[in-house]
Amino acid sequence: MLLSTRGLSKTFAGLHAVEAVDLNIPEGEIRALIGPNGAGKTTLVGMISGRIAPSSGRVFFDGEDITRLPAHRRIRLGMAYTFQITSVFAGLSVAENVSLAARRRLRGKALQAEVDAALTRVGLQDRRTQDARDLAYGHQRLLEIAMGIVQRPRLLILDEPTQGLAEGEIAEFVNLVRDVSDRTTILLIEHNMRVVMDLAQRITVLSAGAVLAEGTPAEIHANADVQAAYLGRGSDAEAG
Amino acid sequence: MELGPYLVLATLEGAITAAVLALTAVGLSLVFGVMRVVNIAHGEFFMLGAVLAWWIAQSVAGHPAIGFALALIFAPLLVGALAVAADMTILKRLNYDPERTIVATIGLLYIIQQLTLMGYGPDARPVEAPFNTRLAIPWFERGAEGWQMIWPWGLGTTTYKLAVIGAAAMILCAVWALMTRSRIGLVMRATQADREMALAFGIPVERVYALVFGFGAALAALAAVLIVPIQQAHYLMGGDPLLLSFIVVIIGGLGSLPGTVLAAVLIGLSDGIISVFFSPTLAKIIATLLVALVLVFRPQGLFGGRRT
Amino acid sequence: MRAYAIHAGLLAILLALHFTLPAYHHGNLARVMVLASYAMGYNLLFGYTGLLSLGHALFFAAGMYGMGLGIQHLGLSPAPALLLGLASGAVVSGLLAALALRTSGVAFMIVTLMFAQAGYLTVLYFGEVTRGDEGFVIQQAQRVLWGVDLSAEGNRYIAALLLFGTCLMVSLWLVRSAFGRVLVAIRENEDRVRMLGYDVFAHKLAAMMISGGMAALAGAAYGLLFGYVGATFASVQYSIFPLLWVLLGGAGTVLGPFIGTLFMFYLIDLGSDLTTAYMLIAGVALVLLTLFAPQGVMGEVRRRFWRELP
Structure with missing residues (x-):
């Protein structure tokens, strides 16, 4: 179990x-x-x-x-946990949000690649430089999920x-x-x-x-x- | 003087500190309770009350009681009006954000203090008490012929000091009645309990806030008018009342009126008695550390129940 | 790299000013650089981690007194005295952090305020050792570091610039590091950081100790360079100053503390020519900043011109 x-x-x-x-x-x-x-x-x-x-x-x-x-x-x-009420880092960029989730286990180029992969997977790659607060609600949910999967939990x-x-x-x-x-x-x-x-x-x-x-x-x-x-x-x- | 009479004296002086402190702290507590605003400028409203009392008293001719009576009415009103203005121009525009309002009231502290320094000057000035008869206090001592009553030199008080204690008690009862029995008190309590709900019920929350801020400042000013015939008015006199009010409000439980009054009595009395044994500086060090530790380990206060 | 270039550029300008400024402003700028180092320490905690302390004078004074008492009573030479100052700051901030970090928001502000007040009163209470309000002077002979007389104008400026440059580059490196980014994330959303697997308490503790250490180093340097140690530097006012400087210059920007300290220093300098009530300027500035420009100068620059400004 x-x-x-x-x-x-x-x-x-x-x-x-x-x-x-x-x-x-x-x-x-x-x-x-x-x-x-x-x-x-x-x-x-x-x-x-x-x-x-x-x-x-x-x-x-x-x-x-x-x-x-x-x-x-x-x-x-x-374990990874995605919040019921969207809880992203509103003032940080989309890429930085995902990087924070990944940085615990990765650094440098590997980090970059992993973040790109996660963003591509949820379809947010072209919004990576936007502030998370500027995303539409549905996109913020996807960002949450990207932050979850990038941790490879x-x-x-x-x-x-x-x-x-x-x-x-x-x-x-x-x-x-x-x-x-x-x-x-x-x-x-x-x-x-x-x-x-x-x-x-x-x-x-x-x-x-x-x-x-x-x-x-x-x-x-x-x-x-x-x-x-x-x-x-x-x-x-x-x-x- | 021996320890016994000394302690009686310390208790009496402590009771005056407690009376004035209770009024000041209740003002601070109301503002925090209803508005969730920590008003660092509260001590300056106190100071302003004392300075205005001096200004009113010296500009009125005749018996000192007339000037004092006028000061008792107008100094709190003026200070209250100033606080209402500060609320409407500053705090309201900050949306009562807790951290930003603290920074703004620190600014307000310096503005009030330094403007007073410019207008009123660096001197300490007295206000004459309306009445001031000396009362000696007897003491009992066992001498050669058994118990006898003596009148130790220096053991005594004045009618004015007793009147301050009485007046403070009356004002506190009035505030209590206002909060629990009147419509405006109900409105304040409703706003305190749930701002959104109060808004939904059509309570003009912003006006309530302005009123509470003014009322809290007026209470501090009133306390200062009462004490100014005993202490003198000085532009830096706001520091101690601020610190002590903080101690009282935090130990009494943030926003709880009975707890605040109880803590004021405790702190005021012990302040008088502790200073018999310790230097005032050491007493202050202990008090500030105590407050900090209470906030860290028992944020609901020593007397406050657990808030839900 | 562009970020490092810009910040190094500022240091180059400050070095050039060393040779060109008239004596009065030369002395002022040395003071501003040391105080700005204090502000940068404050900024790491307030601007980047989002913890608003009202008690940083405690750390500034811990450094100053650690250094000053070390020289005065232990007969230390300047280098170990500075280290003692730094160490006192780190210890005091570590202890305060362990207690104060159990609270947050308004309670954190009040707790730090109260501890700093207790520290100030302690300095007064042990007046025989600290000389209380009056303070004590550090003699010229005691201010010679590795053969360099720090009481001489030119040496003092260079020493201040070295301190400032070190703090600036350390700040810059720190806020761009993985550690610094977690601090920013804590400021933005503490709960989320915890649920990403970071130890929030440990990060805050480290931030507070680095911040306190930098403040203490600035305090120690201030005492050593200007030859005076006094209780004023432990008072509430000196907790409010770095807040004011950082708010004015821009919280959460590396250059902000310097800009804010420079402006406010000259504003108060001009004000105290006109009136003894020069703190009025500080009060008005605090109110106006919270009302109209919570971002500060460099915050505005970041918003308008360069989003990546560190």
Whole structure:
């Protein structure tokens, strides 16, 4: 298992945001994490990436207990995290944004080449000198993803990456993720069910802080509990 | 003088410091609480209150009480008006950005201080108290014939000093009533709790801010008018009240009124008593370090509850 | 390379001025260069890392007193005294950083202000050693570094230029290095930097120690070159000055601190001819800068003419 959690829980002022979640993601998988708003997805991912301290439970990365490691140490072990709310360096150029992400492991010409490759991959190469704040929203999301993949992480956590993207951009994104996934394990938090069904090998459904179901897209689609708690309530495309 | 009477005296003097400090610090605390602005120029508003009190008092003929009464009314009003003007011309244009407003109020500090130096000069000048009867305080001592009452030399206070303590207590109660019972207090608290929500409910937030900034400055000026018959007015007198108010506001919990008053009483009283044992410089060193450490390790203040 | 050329050009001009300036301005410029080194140290923390300290006088004074007390009480010669100054600055800034960096924003400003105030009061409290407000003079005989008499006008200018040039080139190299770019990124978005795997605290700590060290070196040099050590240099005013200089010249630019110090020095110099209330100029400048030109002079240049200006 590349990533696993044991009994991971978080209480905010007596409320159980996440309760006793056991998660097992093997190397190479694309795992989707879905659930209605307020189900605790972002809190769970926050505990995995080290942004939020858990109330109890443990996190393991590649067999190592990382529960007590600060966020930056986890990232160095090979996690990458893209923010749900776009969080690029607004005052810096597009290329510098990606360079910052890559500079931890590369310098000089190799850095340059890697940054160019990542920018080309997300289609931002011709905007490399612009300030990130001048990019359109969809392009800022792509920049986030470029900053994620340029780190060559073993686990890439994508927190609602398609939010606010146009139809065409979403299709591009799906291709991109599939392309990256041959060497990177992916944990995808996503509202757009078409993207989830398209990409995920397995899906974990979170509801009220606990795991409601887990299985292949087909199994989840057929799961009565999930339909009752989640899918059945809203439209297929924009559940939640 | 023996230690016992000395401590009584120190406590009395400390109570005056506490009274004046509470008024000044509540002004600072209100501004920080409602506007999230750290006003470094607060001490200069205090100084301006004292200097204006001198100016008003010396330009009125007749009994000193008349001049003092006029100063008590007009010095805070003038200082408040100046602060409102500063808010509208400077702070509002900075969008109340916390860091930039600090830099701007540092600038304001020098502007007020140096203009006072140019206009008023470098001298310290007294204001006559409206009434000032000396009151001796008795002390009990066991002599040859058992307990007896004595009147140690130097142990005493004045009616004016007691009046300062009383007046400060009354003003604080009035501020408390204003904040909790009146409509304007409700508006201020609503703005403090959630600026966006207040805007949505049609509260003129910018006018509330200007008012609060003026009110906070007026409180500092009022405290200065009260103290100026005891201390003299001087263009550099704003430094200590600023530092002490900071200490009080931080220890009392940023933006919490009861905490601020409690801390003012504690700091004022201990300032009087500590200076019996330590040099004032050492007392100040300890106090500044204490404040810094409180901010680092307990930012909600010693008395403040955890803010959510 | 173009960036290095421009900055080296400034140093060449300053060297040429050494031979041409009249005595009065020659002396002023030596002072400006030392103070600008202080401002450059401040700028590394404020302009590049985004940490607004109101307590840098503590570091400036740590350097000055480390040097001065070393000469006065330990009988050191200038070179080890300067090193002692630098070391005191690094230690003091490291300690303050370890505490103050637990806070951020407004709390960081107040904490640094309070510690610097405590430092100033400490200088006064130990008046027997430090001579308090009055300060002490470093005699000409004690200011001979490797056979060069630093109290002589010409030597002093060259020494100031050497210090300034070193600080300028170190700043330039630092802000263009990988380390410097992480500092800028911290200024822009601290949380994101952490989630890219950088140790934000360690970077800030290093930035604060380099900044404090540079300020201390400038303080030590100031005391040595101009022969006087006094408590004024530890007061709040000397924490506000570098902020003012950097704001005026342009925060987050390598040349900004020099430009700001030069302008403000002459402005206050002119002002103090007219009135004793010369700090009025500083106050007005602070308000006007925050209101109308938060970018400063070189910030404007960068915005309008040359985006790559370091």
